[in-house]
Amino acid sequence: SQPVLEARAVSKHFAAGRSTVRAVEDATLALLPGRIVALVGESGSGKTTLARLLARFYAPTSGEIRLHGEAVQGKPREYYRAVQLIFQDPFGSLNPLHRVRYNLERAVKLHHAVRSKADLDEKVVELIERVSLAESYLDKFPHELSGGQRQRVVIARALAVEPKVLLGDEPISMLDVSIRLEMLNLLERLRAEDGLALLYITHDIASARYLCDDIVVMYAGRMVEGGPKEDVIADPLHPYTQLLIDSSPDPERGDRNNLFDAEDLGEPPSLIDPPSGCRFHPRCPVAMDICRTQAPPRTELTDGRWTHCWLQEKK
Numbered sequence: 285s286q287p288v289l290e291a292r293a294v295s296k297h298f299a300a301g302r303s304t305v306r307a308v309e310d311a312t313l314a315l316l317p318g319r320i321v322a323l324v325g326e327s328g329s330g331k332t333t334l335a336r337l338l339a340r341f342y343a344p345t346s347g348e349i350r351l352h353g354e355a356v357q358g359k360p361r362e363y364y365r366a367v368q369l370i371f372q373d374p375f376g377s378l379n380p381l382h383r384v385r386y387n388l389e390r391a392v393k394l395h396h397a398v399r400s401k402a403d404l405d406e407k408v409v410e411l412i413e414r415v416s417l418a419e420s421y422l423d424k425f426p427h428e429l430s431g432g433q434r435q436r437v438v439i440a441r442a443l444a445v446e447p448k449v450l451l452g453d454e455p456i457s458m459l460d461v462s463i464r465l466e467m468l469n470l471l472e473r474l475r476a477e478d479g480l481a482l483l484y485i486t487h488d489i490a491s492a493r494y495l496c497d498d499i500v501v502m503y504a505g506r507m508v509e510g511g512p513k514e515d516v517i518a519d520p521l522h523p524y525t526q527l528l529i530d531s532s533p534d535p536e537r538g539d540r541n542n543l544f545d546a547e548d549l550g551e552p553p554s555l556i557d558p559p560s561g562c563r564f565h566p567r568c569p570v571a572m573d574i575c576r577t578q579a580p581p582r583t584e585l586t587d588g589r590w591t592h593c594w595l596q597e598k599k
């Protein structure tokens with residue numbers, strides 16, 4: 285099937301005093317209906333910037349965002365309906381002065397021609413039930429809800445506009461470890477029911493492994509590798525992906541207590557003056573001369589796999 289949403293060679297630079305933050309460089313990504321892509325990287329890897337570019341919070345410095353195959357200019361109204369972004373912090377996402385019912389009604393009314401009060405009520409009840417909360421939660425205030433319940437309400441509100449794409453920016457990382465799995469299962473169910481295209485952004489490869497179909501790995505503002513989950517995890521091509529997988533606990537080994545806690549991988553480089561050539565070269569155990577001067581191009585392999593690493597180019 286055709287991608288719903290695509291980033292094509294997208295870069296985003298921010299001015300910071302006299303310097304430039306090269307937050308995202310040359311990112312290419314396609315989201316397909318009914319498929320979950322995990323975008324994995326440490327903090328400072330550019331993944332949140334990429335999510336915000338995809339949600340058109342800001343325009344790319346270069347490159348293109350395409351919705352249903354068409355390049356997007358500005359932020360058309362249609363875009364709000366099609367693409368919804370869920371933030372990490374469910375506490376800041378809801379209007380604290382209003383009950384859940386109002387928060388949901390507002391989203392419904394903004395995007396639908398509501399015929400009657402009964403019509404609106406029905407819609408709102410349907411939304412809260414879709415995220416597995418009882419109708420009684422509609423009359424609660426956000427501060428009366430747990431983090432997990434709030435995140436469910438935030439998701440219900442996103443669903444009010446019947447989006448085609450959900451972008452989840454670390455949607456479980458601020459939640460209690462005990463309910464993270466439930467939230468992932470909810471996302472999985474919504475994908476199956478609505479055929480949503482889902483981008484799941486995380487620093488944690490274990491949750492990506494649990495939820496997604498495909499994995500894309502970012503490092504220091506650049507994509508380094510992508511492909512079907514099983515292949516990338518079983519046989520990572522890029523040295524950084526190898527490091528990420530090696531330092532993550534494996535749920536198959538029964539290491540359930542830290543299932544979603546990545547180990548410290550060391551400091552990622554600054555994006556103000558990122559390393560030349562391959563941005564991973566200062567930490568790469570197999571770096572070659574060319575890695576220090578030239579950024580590796582995207583190498584496409586078979587079965588949907590690709591990477592940016594001179595090792596693959598030289599094969």
Ligand code: SF4
Pocket residue numbers: 522523524562563564565568569570571572575580592593594595
């Ligand atoms: Fe290492 Fe070079 Fe590959 Fe970068 S391009 S990951 S430095 S081998």
